[in-house]
Structure formats: structure tokens, C-alpha cells
Amino acid sequence: MPAAAPARPGPRRRKRVRRPSPQRRIELILIGCLVLLSLVGGRLVQLQGLDxxxxxxxxxxxxxxxxxLTAPRGPILDRDGQPLAETVDARDIYADPHKVVDAAAESGRLAPLLGVDAATLQTQMQQNTTFVYLSRAVTPQVSTQVIDLKLPGIGVLPATKRIYPAGPLASNVxxxxxxDGAGLAGLEYSFQKLLSGSNGERTFETGLSGSPIPDGHDILRPAVPGTGLKLTIQRDIQWKAQQAITAQVHALHADSGTVIVMDPSSGQLLALAVSPGFDPNDPSKSPISAFGDPAVSDVYEPGSVNKVITISAALQERLVTPNSPFTIPPTLRxxxxxxxxxxxxxxxxLTLTGVLAKSSNIGTIEVARKLGAARLYHYLRAYGFGQPTGVGLPGDGTGLLPRLSNWTASTLPTASFGQGVGVTALQVASVYATIANGGVRVTPNLIAGTVDENGALKPAAAPEQHxxxxxxxAKQVxxxxxAVTTNDGTAPLxxxxxxxxxxxxxxxxxPNSHGGYSGYTASFVGFAPADAPKLLVEVVLQNPRTGHFGGLVAAPVFHDVMSFAxxxxxIPPTGTRPPVARLTW
Amino acid sequence: MTALAAGQPRTRPAEAPHRPSLRLVATRPLVAGRLPFVLLVGGILALGLIVLLLLHTMAAQDAFRLQTLERAAASLSDTRQQLALAEQQRQSPDALAAQARALGMVPTGSIAFVRLHRHHRIVGVVRAAAAPPPPPATASPAAHQRAQQPTQKNAHTAAGKPVHKVSPPHRRGSPPPHG
Incomplete structure (x- = not known):
């Protein structure tokens, strides 16, 4: 540039020729080139440097x-490892309505495959959006058929599906x-965090065809699979219990029914059956009220099954013996x-044994009077009334046990034979399990342990006991x-x-919602073998219309379920002889 | 420099024949060695390029193959899951019970065990199971009883001798009143 400066007077001198000198022209071209170059250079710096x-x-x-990467949800297994809930691969079918060419024709072809109404599909395909699910969690076979149709605007996404291979078996549990993998009822709900795991993702470079570029950018954050649950439920016993209680609920036109099968020494629940149940593979068919577990959430007045608490408490306090004489008047004020x-x-x-075997309310009130309210309350609490069982199911109820300070004069006599207090079926089962287990109450439990993705079992903590x-x-009781199951007792069946x-x-x-009473709760709870209890079965029927005595309507179900279990x-019979019980004196 | 080196030896042999021909020998390979060296480097480069190309092609091919195989594996895994599911459903207690009923089997009405380790005794009560309910079409009481008769006989024969070896306290059809 400095060289160009002295040349400037030149063009001025030759102005009249009106022709720029070649030197001047070259300079201009050079300047133009430099300007252009600097523009390009600037742009280059902008692109490569700044942006x-x-x-x-x-x-x-x-x-x-x-x-x-969707984390597979952990399975739920029975005590023998048979699946009650598991996750399989599935596909979601979606539409991009903006790319759909002929909604009517496409929905017509998809409807039979997806099992959805064609009109519904068509409305979905005509929405003003770019993504809409047409059908979720269909089988891979169906998705292959959908792909083969090659419909414009219809796509398939990988998904998982929660299935319950045994259908309604233990659905209440x-x-x-x-x-979307959200647990909505039962253990699926209460153990959601454990079961769901955490999703991962893979980010990678792809070519035009969509296949990954080798050696390209590839970051993998693997999904952490959900942890599985192993239950103490035994599938076959659960099935029998469910079948037996469903049949009886139908036969008696009862509102509902519950069967609990338990190992008294470990507190493990082998079956927890309710009727009516629901099919977890298609829960939309059942009312929301069916999704709970009445065995732990339904509170009812236990009735005579409660007498065992009063009587065992009196025996423990050495106020009576099994042969203590009682005079039972026709009525008692x-x-x-x-x-x-x-x-x-x-x-x-009647002897004390007779009072229990014949289920005498009046006799039990006489025992309760000897015991007194404070001691009865203490034993009701010790047997687990008025507190959750701690079994791990949602809705684990406390029952309704009034505080001792709120007891009125009528609470002692009524509570002694099981009216005026509310319990859940599982609380009652736990009382009898305590007696069967030699007086030690083991917290009822349902979870045997957790299972990792390789199937290794991590046993659950041992249940609390006292x-x-x-x-x-306990042996006396x-x-x-x-004696209750003798011909002279209330439940020979x-x-x-x-x-x-x-x-x-x-x-x-x-109790009904109007503060009075209507209908009955019929129940039977028992264990076998009586001299070395291995199994406990409880049957509760709510509001049976034909017959209502526990010994007549609940005992046959007990018989069927206990035999099967x-x-x-x-479990062989012990082969011992039952003691000769004196019911009268 | 090459021209100089090539030119010098031609004039020198006349002047000093005693001079060693070391230079001549030394320079010739230099001239001749150029081409092979260039060829060698070029060859190595070309080979490297070809190998690189081949490797990339193979990697790309492997990627395609991987994708195809992954698809096949996914499809097979789907099939496996489907079959496992079908098997589980057949194994479910409900399906087994239905199968057993279809074969004419009935639940036992009594429970008995053979004790192997002591005296080979039978504990429990052995009793023939009740006949399965006849099909509803022929469900008259008389037909029901006739249907029941042979089944009970069969059951006794099947149970055989042990029926009479039932342990004494329990040897009867109905239990004694307790107490």
C-alpha cells in the first residue's frame, strides 16, 4: 500500500485521456480482490471462529x-418363583396426523388389527397434532402386521407391557x-419405586439409513432394571382359596368374602384371597372399589372370634382354668x-371350654367382668388390634379400637365377644396365629425378599415378634x-x-352407615394340626343372604381350603388323640 | 547435483585409472534407488488407503449386519416371550384344573400319606373320591348314581390293600366326635 501512494498524482495528470492507467486498474482490481477476500475471510472467521x-x-x-432405554419393571413372583406379574416387550402404535394421507381408509385397515373402533381411530388421525397414540402395548406380532401395511403417517415405537400370566390370581395382592409403568393398586403401587428401576438412554451418530456410524459419537447410559419381589404367596393354595371363596360368595349372595392362609410360626401369608376380585390384565372392566384388598383394609366387627382374646387373657392372668364352672342365664343385663x-x-x-365351644356371649361377658377393661384393652393391643399389621399392602388398616379412656360401661361386655370394635381380617388371623404359635405373635408378612435382574434372592428382614x-x-386355648369342631361345638363342618x-x-x-346394624359377618378361623399347628386358615363372608352362621357358611370353605393346603x-396328620373336653359341669 | 555426479566419473577414469570406482558404485544406486523408493512409499500409501477403505467398508458392513442381526434377535426374543407366556398360561392353576377336569379327574375328598421311614404306615384317611359331576345334559339323579358306582369301585381297586391298613385311630369313613 505505501507503494501506491506516490502513484496517485499520476491519474490526475492523465485525466484528459480519460483512460485509467493499467497500474491504476490493477490497483483497483487488487483492492476489489482484497475486499472480497476479506469478506470471505471475515465470513470464515465468523463461521469457523465465532459461530x-x-x-x-x-x-x-x-x-x-x-x-x-426403558428400564424393565421388576417381576412379582410367588414363593416358588412362578410369575404373578412380569414385563414383556411390546410396541406402541402411533400416528402423525399431518402425514396421514387418507384417514378413513387407514383407520379402516388398522381397526381390525388393533381391535379399536375404526371411527375412534379416524378421529384420532384427524387431530391437529404431530403425534397421537393409536394403541399402546400391542404384541410384536400385531406391530409387524401394522408395519407390513406400510400406511403413511403410522409408526411403531418399542414399549414394554406389564402382564399377569395367572390372570385374576392374587390380583388383590x-x-x-x-x-406408563405406574403402579396403581396393590404391591405394584406400594413398591412402585423398587419395581420401576430407572430409565436410560443411548445417544449415537447415524447415517442416512439410520444405522449407527461405526466409531461415531456413542454415549450409553444404561437403564437400571427394576428389582423384583418374591412373595410368600403359594400360587396353588391362592387359586384354591380364591375359587372356594368365590363359589361361596355366589352361593350365599354375599357382598364379599376373604380367605387368608398363613403359616403361624413364620407369619408368612400363603394365600390372601378376596371375592369379588378383578382381572389385572384388563382392570378397566372392574369398578375402582374392586382394586383394594379387603383382607387388610375392610374393617368389620369380628364377633365371636374375639372371645378367644378375652378367654386367653383370663387364662394368662390365672383368673380361670379351662374347667372353671360358669352358670349361663338365658339373658344377662x-x-x-x-x-x-x-x-x-x-x-x-358350662365350663370355660364349653363357653368357647358353644360360643356363649353371656359366659364370655362373665369372664370379661373378672378380667376388667384395662386388662382386656392391654391384650387386645398385644394381639395387634388398633394398629396396622405391617404387611406392606396399601390400605393396611388399624381397625377401630377405642382408646381405653373412651371406653363406656358397655364397651367391656360388647368388646369381649367382638362387637363394638372394628378389625381387619388379617388382624383376626394374626390373633389365632399367635395362639397356634405357642403365644408368640409374629408380624404377618407377604414379602419373602427382593430379586435382582439375575434372579438372586435377597431375603427380607425377619418379621418382628413378641x-x-x-x-x-396357648396350649390350653x-x-x-x-372342642369347637366337635359335634357339640359350633363348627363340626x-x-x-x-x-x-x-x-x-x-x-x-x-354395622351399617345409619349407625345401626343390618346383615351379618360370618367367619371361621382355625388351624391344623391342632397339637402342632402348621397352617392357619381364616374365612370371612360379608353379608351372606342365605344363612349367616359362621359354622354353617364359613366352615365348609375352611374345610376345602385347609384340605387343599x-x-x-x-403336612401329614399327627396321629395323636384329641383331649377329652368337658363342656358342662 | 545429480547431473554433476553423473558427469564426473566419465572424465576421471582416463586421468587416474588407479582411482577406486567407489563413487560410481555409490552414486548409481542413488539414481536407481529413487524409483523403488517412490514406488515403495506410493505403494505403502496406496495399500494403506486400500486397507483403510476396506476396514471402513467392513466396519460399515458389520454395522449393517449388526442391525440386521439385532432385528432378528429382537424378533426371536419376541417369539420366545410369546411362547413362554403361552406356556405359563397353560401352567397356571386354573388352566391345570380345567385340564384335569377335562380328563375326568376329581379332587380327592381325603388326605393320606404313606410313611416310608417308620413301619411303612399309612397316616390319614383313605377314601375314594366322589365321581365327577355328569354332563348337564344327562343330569338325572338316577343316571348320576349309576355313573358314580363304577368310579368308586375303580378307586378302591386303585387304592388296593392299603385301604384296610389305615392306622387304627382313623380307620373309618367319618371321623369320631372329638371329646
Whole structure:
């Protein structure tokens, strides 16, 4: 440039020629070139220097592809490892309505494959959006057929599906999860966090065809699979219990029914059956009310099954013995109420065993008077009333046990034979399991442990336990309960030939929403073998219309379920003779 | 420099024949060695390029193959899941019970065990199971009883001798009243 400066006067001198000198022309061209070059250079600096990251990111974005990796939900297994809930691969079918060419024709072809109404599909395909699910979690076979149709605007996404291979089996316990992997009922709900795991993703560069570029950018954040649950439920016993209670609920036109099968020494629940249940594979067919588990959430008045608490407490406190004599009048007035027994009778002379075997309300009130409110309340609490069972199911109820300070004069006599207090079926089962287990209450439990993706079991923590009554008292009560299933007791129908069976019937009035009573709760809870209890079965029927005595309507179900469970678990009879019980004096 | 080196030896042999021909020998390979060296480098470059191309092609091919195989694996895994599911459904207690009923089997009404380790005794009560309910079409009471008769006989024969070896406290059809 400095060289060009002295040349400037030149053109001025030759102005009249009106022709720029070649030198001047070259200079102009040079300047023009330099300007152009600097523009290009500037642009280059702008692109490569200043905006570099943005453009590089844009370029990479064109090649980068992110795929969400769905974490498989953990399975729920029965005690033998049979699946009650598991996750399989599935596909979601979606439409991009903007790319759909002929909604009417396409929906017509898709409808039979997806099992959805063609009109519904067509409306979905005509929405003003770029994405709409047409059908979720269809089988891979269906999705292949959809892909083969090659319909414009219809796509397939990988998905997973929660399936329940055993159908309604234990659905009240297992619950169900929706298409987005959210547990909505049962253990699927209460163990959502554990079961769901966490999703991952893979980000990688792809070529035009969509296949990954080798050695390209590839970042993998693997999905963490959900942890599985192993339950203490035994599938076959659960099935039998569900079948038996469903049949009885239908036969008696009852509102609902519950069967609990439990191992008293470990507190493990082998079956927790309710009727009516629901099909977790298609929960939309059932009302929302069916999704709970009445065995832990339904509160009812237990009735005579409660007498065992009063009587075992009196035995433990050494106030009575199994042969203590009681004189039972036809009716008894206490706290302004008149109490009578289920059967009309004259004045009877019953032993304590007789009071329990014949389920005498009046006799139990006499025992309760010796015991007093404070001690009865203490034992009701010790047996687990008024607190959740801790079994791990949603809606685990506390029942309704009024605080001792709120007890009125009529609470002691009514609570002694199971009216005026509310319990759940599982709480009652736990009382009898305590007696069967020699007086030690083991918290009922349902979860045997967690299972990782390789199937390795991590056992659950041992359930809590505490002693409620002495082993000798528990044995006395067991012998007394055996008298219940004799011909003189209230439940001869519960007997299983060859086995010694102990149990107790319950026939309680059902409180209604108007503050009064209507209908009955019929129940039977028992264990076998009576002298070395291995299994406990409880049957509760709510509001049976034809017949309502626990010994007549619940005991046959007990018999069927207990027989099946004894066979399934191969529990032989003990071969001992039952003690000769004195019911009268 | 090459021209100089090539030119010098031609004039020198006349002047000093005793001079060693070391230079001549030394320079010739230099001239001749150029081409092979260029060829060698070029060859290595070309080979490298070809190998690189081949490797890339193979990698790309592998990527395609991987994709195809992954698809096949996914499809096979789908099939496996489908079959496993079908098997599980057939194994479910409900399906097994239905199958058993279809074969004419009935649940047992009594429970008995053979004790192998002591005296080979039978514990429990052995009793023939009740006949399965006849099809509803022929469900008259008389037909029901006639249908029941042979089944019970069969059951006794099947159970055989042990029926009479039932342990004494439990040897009867109906249990004694307890207490």
C-alpha cells in the first residue's frame, strides 16, 4: 500500500485521456480482490471462529440420534418363583396426523388389527397434532402386521407391557400397573419405586439409513432394571382359596368374602384371597372399589372370634382354668343392655371350654367382668388390634379400637365377644396365629425378599415378634378351640378326617352407615394340626343372604381350603388323640 | 547435483585409472534407488488407503449386519416371550384344573400319606373320591348314581390293600366326635 501512494498524482495528470492507467486498474482490481477476500475471510472467521460451536452442534444434531432405554419393571413372583406379574416387550402404535394421507381408509385397515373402533381411530388421525397414540402395548406380532401395511403417517415405537400370566390370581395382592409403568393398586403401587428401576438412554451418530456410524459419537447410559419381589404367596393354595371363596360368595349372595392362609410360626401369608376380585390384565372392566384388598383394609366387627382374646387373657392372668364352672342365664343385663346368646336356652352350666365351644356371649361377658377393661384393652393391643399389621399392602388398616379412656360401661361386655370394635381380617388371623404359635405373635408378612435382574434372592428382614401369652396357656386355648369342631361345638363342618382341627366361629352383626346394624359377618378361623399347628386358615363372608352362621357358611370353605393346603404342602396328620373336653359341669 | 555426479566419473577414469570406482558404485544406486523408493512409499500409501477403505467398508458392513442381526434377535426374543407366556398360561392353576377336569379327574375328598421311614404306615384317611359331576345334559339323579358306582369301585381297586391298613385311630369313613 505505501507503494501506491506516490502513484496517485499520476491519474490526475492523465485525466484528459480519460483512460485509467493499467497500474491504476490493477490497483483497483487488487483492492476489489482484497475486499472480497476479506469478506470471505471475515465470513470464515465468523463461521469457523465465532459461530463454530453452534454450527458444529447443528451438524452433529443432524446425525445424532437419542433412543430412550426403558428400564424393565421388576417381576412379582410367588414363593416358588412362578410369575404373578412380569414385563414383556411390546410396541406402541402411533400416528402423525399431518402425514396421514387418507384417514378413513387407514383407520379402516388398522381397526381390525388393533381391535379399536375404526371411527375412534379416524378421529384420532384427524387431530391437529404431530403425534397421537393409536394403541399402546400391542404384541410384536400385531406391530409387524401394522408395519407390513406400510400406511403413511403410522409408526411403531418399542414399549414394554406389564402382564399377569395367572390372570385374576392374587390380583388383590399384586395390583396392577398402567401402560406408563405406574403402579396403581396393590404391591405394584406400594413398591412402585423398587419395581420401576430407572430409565436410560443411548445417544449415537447415524447415517442416512439410520444405522449407527461405526466409531461415531456413542454415549450409553444404561437403564437400571427394576428389582423384583418374591412373595410368600403359594400360587396353588391362592387359586384354591380364591375359587372356594368365590363359589361361596355366589352361593350365599354375599357382598364379599376373604380367605387368608398363613403359616403361624413364620407369619408368612400363603394365600390372601378376596371375592369379588378383578382381572389385572384388563382392570378397566372392574369398578375402582374392586382394586383394594379387603383382607387388610375392610374393617368389620369380628364377633365371636374375639372371645378367644378375652378367654386367653383370663387364662394368662390365672383368673380361670379351662374347667372353671360358669352358670349361663338365658339373658344377662349389663350397662343398660340385655345380652343373649345366638341360641335361645335355659340356664346352662358350662365350663370355660364349653363357653368357647358353644360360643356363649353371656359366659364370655362373665369372664370379661373378672378380667376388667384395662386388662382386656392391654391384650387386645398385644394381639395387634388398633394398629396396622405391617404387611406392606396399601390400605393396611388399624381397625377401630377405642382408646381405653373412651371406653363406656358397655364397651367391656360388647368388646369381649367382638362387637363394638372394628378389625381387619388379617388382624383376626394374626390373633389365632399367635395362639397356634405357642403365644408368640409374629408380624404377618407377604414379602419373602427382593430379586435382582439375575434372579438372586435377597431375603427380607425377619418379621418382628413378641410374646402375648405363655406357651402353656396357648396350649390350653388350642385344646379348648379343638372342642369347637366337635359335634357339640359350633363348627363340626370344619373337620377334616384324620386331622385334629382347632378353630372358632364368628357370627357378628354388621354395622351399617345409619349407625345401626343390618346383615351379618360370618367367619371361621382355625388351624391344623391342632397339637402342632402348621397352617392357619381364616374365612370371612360379608353379608351372606342365605344363612349367616359362621359354622354353617364359613366352615365348609375352611374345610376345602385347609384340605387343599395340607395336601399341597404335604403336612401329614399327627396321629395323636384329641383331649377329652368337658363342656358342662 | 545429480547431473554433476553423473558427469564426473566419465572424465576421471582416463586421468587416474588407479582411482577406486567407489563413487560410481555409490552414486548409481542413488539414481536407481529413487524409483523403488517412490514406488515403495506410493505403494505403502496406496495399500494403506486400500486397507483403510476396506476396514471402513467392513466396519460399515458389520454395522449393517449388526442391525440386521439385532432385528432378528429382537424378533426371536419376541417369539420366545410369546411362547413362554403361552406356556405359563397353560401352567397356571386354573388352566391345570380345567385340564384335569377335562380328563375326568376329581379332587380327592381325603388326605393320606404313606410313611416310608417308620413301619411303612399309612397316616390319614383313605377314601375314594366322589365321581365327577355328569354332563348337564344327562343330569338325572338316577343316571348320576349309576355313573358314580363304577368310579368308586375303580378307586378302591386303585387304592388296593392299603385301604384296610389305615392306622387304627382313623380307620373309618367319618371321623369320631372329638371329646
Amino acid at each position: 463454530r460451536t453452534a454450527y458444529a452442534a447443528m451438524a452433529q444434531k443432524q446425525r445424532l440420534h437419542t433412543v430412550a 399384586v395390583g396392577f400397573a398402567n401402560a 349389663d350397662a343398660g343392655f340385655t345380652f343373649n346368646d345366638a341360641e335361645v336356652h335355659g340356664t346352662e352350666r 410374646r402375648v401369652i405363655n406357651a402353656s396357656v 388350642r385344646d379348648m378351640l379343638e 370344619a373337620r377334616i378326617p384324620g386331622y385334629r382341627i382347632a378353630g372358632k366361629t364368628g357370627t357378628a352383626q354388621r 395340607l395336601q399341597t404342602l404335604k
